[in-house]
Amino acid sequence: MGGPAQIRLIHTPSETHTAKNLLETIRHRLLEIEAKLSRYLPDSLLSEINRRAGSGIHSTLDTETRQLLEACRTLWRESDGLFDPTAGVLRQIWDFQTSSIGDPARLPEVLELVGFEGVSLNHEGVLLEKSGMELDLGGIGKEYAADVAASLMREAGFMRGLVDLAGDIVVLGENHLGKPWDIGIRDPVIPTQSLLTVRLENAAIATSGGYYRTLRHGPNQVSHLLDPRTGLPVKGPSSVSVVASHCLIAGAVSTVACLQPIDTAREWLERSGLDWLMIAPSGDVTGPLLERSRIPL
Amino acid sequence: MSERTKTGIDSPLVRSIGATLSALPAYQSTLADAPPAYTEVGIRHSYYTEDSLDASDVIFGSRSRYDIDVTQLWIEAPVGGSWSVALDVQNDAMSGASPWFVGVGLDGEPGVVMSGASIKDNRVEVGVTTRYFWADGNAGLAISHSDEDDYRALSFAFDASWNSDDNARTWTASASRSTDTVSPVKERIPVFIDEESLHTQSLYFGVSQILSRTQIVRIGLSYTASEGYLTDPYKFADNRPEDHDRWVLSTGYRQFFSNADGAVQVDYRFYSDSWGTDSHTLEVGWHQNLGRHVLAPYLRYYTQGEADFFSPIADREATYYADDYRLSSYGAFTAGLRWTVQLGDWQIETQAERYQSDGDWGLFSGEEAPALVDFWRATLGLTWRFD
Numbered sequence: 248m249g250g251p252a253q254i255r256l257i258h259t260p261s262e263t264h265t266a267k268n269l270l271e272t273i274r275h276r277l278l279e280i281e282a283k284l285s286r287y288l289p290d291s292l293l294s295e296i297n298r299r300a301g302s303g304i305h306s307t308l309d310t311e312t313r314q315l316l317e318a319c320r321t322l323w324r325e326s327d328g329l330f331d332p333t334a335g336v337l338r339q340i341w342d343f344q345t346s347s348i349g350d351p352a353r354l355p356e357v358l359e360l361v362g363f364e365g366v367s368l369n370h371e372g373v374l375l376e377k378s379g380m381e382l383d384l385g386g387i388g389k390e391y392a393a394d395v396a397a398s399l400m401r402e403a404g405f406m407r408g409l410v411d412l413a414g415d416i417v418v419l420g421e422n423h424l425g426k427p428w429d430i431g432i433r434d435p436v437i438p439t440q441s442l443l444t445v446r447l448e449n450a451a452i453a454t455s456g457g458y459y460r461t462l463r464h465g466p467n468q469v470s471h472l473l474d475p476r477t478g479l480p481v482k483g484p485s486s487v488s489v490v491a492s493h494c495l496i497a498g499a500v501s502t503v504a505c506l507q508p509i510d511t512a513r514e515w516l517e518r519s520g521l522d523w524l525m526i527a528p529s530g531d532v533t534g535p536l537l538e539r540s541r542i543p544l
Numbered sequence: 545m546s547e548r549t550k551t552g553i554d555s556p557l558v559r560s561i562g563a564t565l566s567a568l569p570a571y572q573s574t575l576a577d578a579p580p581a582y583t584e585v586g587i588r589h590s591y592y593t594e595d596s597l598d599a600s601d602v603i604f605g606s607r608s609r610y611d612i613d614v615t616q617l618w619i620e621a622p623v624g625g626s627w628s629v630a631l632d633v634q635n636d637a638m639s640g641a642s643p644w645f646v647g648v649g650l651d652g653e654p655g656v657v658m659s660g661a662s663i664k665d666n667r668v669e670v671g672v673t674t675r676y677f678w679a680d681g682n683a684g685l686a687i688s689h690s691d692e693d694d695y696r697a698l699s700f701a702f703d704a705s706w707n708s709d710d711n712a713r714t715w716t717a718s719a720s721r722s723t724d725t726v727s728p729v730k731e732r733i734p735v736f737i738d739e740e741s742l743h744t745q746s747l748y749f750g751v752s753q754i755l756s757r758t759q760i761v762r763i764g765l766s767y768t769a770s771e772g773y774l775t776d777p778y779k780f781a782d783n784r785p786e787d788h789d790r791w792v793l794s795t796g797y798r799q800f801f802s803n804a805d806g807a808v809q810v811d812y813r814f815y816s817d818s819w820g821t822d823s824h825t826l827e828v829g830w831h832q833n834l835g836r837h838v839l840a841p842y843l844r845y846y847t848q849g850e851a852d853f854f855s856p857i858a859d860r861e862a863t864y865y866a867d868d869y870r871l872s873s874y875g876a877f878t879a880g881l882r883w884t885v886q887l888g889d890w891q892i893e894t895q896a897e898r899y900q901s902d903g904d905w906g907l908f909s910g911e912e913a914p915a916l917v918d919f920w921r922a923t924l925g926l927t928w929r930f931d
Binding site for chain 2: 310311314315317318320321322325369370371394395398402404491493496499500518519520521
């Protein structure tokens with residue numbers, strides 16, 4: 248899934264064998280999800296969908312993929328198009344992996360391929376209506392995988408543990424000391440350090456931010472967060488962290504918040520009814536999550 | 545103690561997302577109280593046919609009994625982020641004969657005198673339910689009206705459910721009231737009333753508890769009180785008290801087995817009323833997932849004791865009396881199979897069941913009525929979801 252992953256299970260000595268088996272089950276399940284939803288794997292379902300773009304041929308969907316795409320459609324509508332899994336084609340203009348910028352004159356042409364209204368999702372399956380369109384579920388894939396891992400842990404009767412998939416985190420119960428889990432929120436200015444720590448129990452937290460990947464354009468540092476409606480990098484919060492019952496919801500809300508100016512991001516977060524933390528480019532930290540946070544020593 | 549994590553359930557935004565995800569196992573305990581994410585339209589048709597009586601049980605009249613065709617239409621849709629509305633319409637087309645009274649046959653044994661020529665009747669029921677969802681629960685208000693040649697009913701019902709902080713426990717309560725008017729048709733057989741009414745109130749309280757991700761148990765208690773005209777006007781020998789109180793204790797258990805991709809279901813119900821009837825119902829079923837299909841066989845056992853004023857041949861000198869087989873002592877078995885298949889936005893459901901009763905199969909002592917019913921029922925349904 249493109250990043251470090253850790254899963255911690257708190258168990259009794261007699262449960263060691265069961266815990267090891269469960270970890271193996273979770274590993275297989277996460278690999279299954281990746282094999283299906285990764286656009287980097289040529290044999291994945293997602294890659295098949297992308298290859299068929301513009302062909303008129305629907306790809307048959309299993310229940311899991313269908314529901315995830317339905318959730319994407321709901322998020323796309325609720326966010327007025329800010330959350331858009333078809334926006335990945337914009338890397339033809341802004342390539343953050345190679346830190347290069349393509350021909351800006353092609354932006355209108357590439358923008359024609361962006362827009363979830365071009366995704367046909369019905370009883371036959373899914374079809375990308377225009378040739379060149381692509382689906383990229385990177386915006387929810389890891390978060391969904393974290394939720395699945397946590398769900399498997401609960402089903403197996405393990406009520407205390409932690410799932411951390413490259414910063415998309417679900418905590419179950421209390422930690423090994425019988426206390427809430429301390430989760431660090433990365434400092435956008437010094438990403439190797441935590442700015443503050445949030446105490447969580449039976450919750451998920453996801454953080455989005457422009458500091459993860461940037462490229463230099465003249466004197467400016469450009470964030471990897473692009474507005475799908477304009478194709479241009481956004482100037483929004485440096486980082487938004489959201490706490491919810493499930494990681495997919497936390498991740499989606501935090502991602503959309505980061506794609507907006509600070510004022511409208513705040514309105515969006517308040518609309519979600521969830522606890523959140525926003526770090527502005529100025530360094531200001533705001534949000535209800537501050538009350539459950541502390542500065543690490 | 546850590547703060548309770550906000551689920552955002554008060555937020556139409558989060559509820560909307562959660563409702564879309566609710567079909568996935570990883571999310572099924574979270575946002576159970578969101579309004580439906582889709583509009584659902586359905587139609588269901590059931591055919592019910594009672595076995596003919598044995599010739600030895602009939603003194604006079606047709607051996608054929610009732611056939612009933614039931615057609616149901618419903619639509620349920622979300623309204624805004626916190627409400628849903630449902631409309632239900634049901635039509636019952638009934639034809640056939642039913643026992644008029646029990647007399648003594650030439651062989652000295654009780655036998656049934658049937659109601660004569662085949663009766664045809666049609667009932668239409670229309671109901672509207674509106675439901676409100678909030679952070680920890682939901683509440684619904686329902687109104688329904690039922691109309692047929694000889695019976696009208698107007699009902700109101702209110703129900704509400706609340707979830708615990710960890711969503712593992714749900715409490716449910718409901719109350720209802722119905723006013724019914726009986727105005728029997730006089731062409732069929734002699735009847736002795738013009739129009740009578742009865743009123744029914746009912747209360748229910750229950751709780752369900754998730755024991756683990758694969759186990760859920762529930763228990764409920766209901767009380768129903770009816771007062772008014774409770775006698776069957778189409779029975780010659782029938783005079784029942786004007787009050788009828790009923791208590792029902794119901795329990796259920798469900799467990800999912802991931803290796804088998806199936807679930808077991810066990811339900812038990814105890815009933816007791818002020819007419820002296822007690823009954824037990826035990827149902828065991830299995831739900832087997834097979835890709836898009838679900839196959840669910842079930843077996844149900846029912847046994848009841850007779851009402852205080854029941855006798856196979858009614859004692860018309862008593863204050864209250866009835867020879868209606870439905871008030872007698874008997875046991876019954878039902879075996880059924882339900883099959884459901886999901887095809888994209890469409891769901892097809894079929895069900896067939898066989899019911900057989902016998903006085904010797906009951907756990908309670910009492911005299912057997914000669915007209916116990918056996919029947920077949922088959923159902924076909926189609927549901928369409930869209931947004």
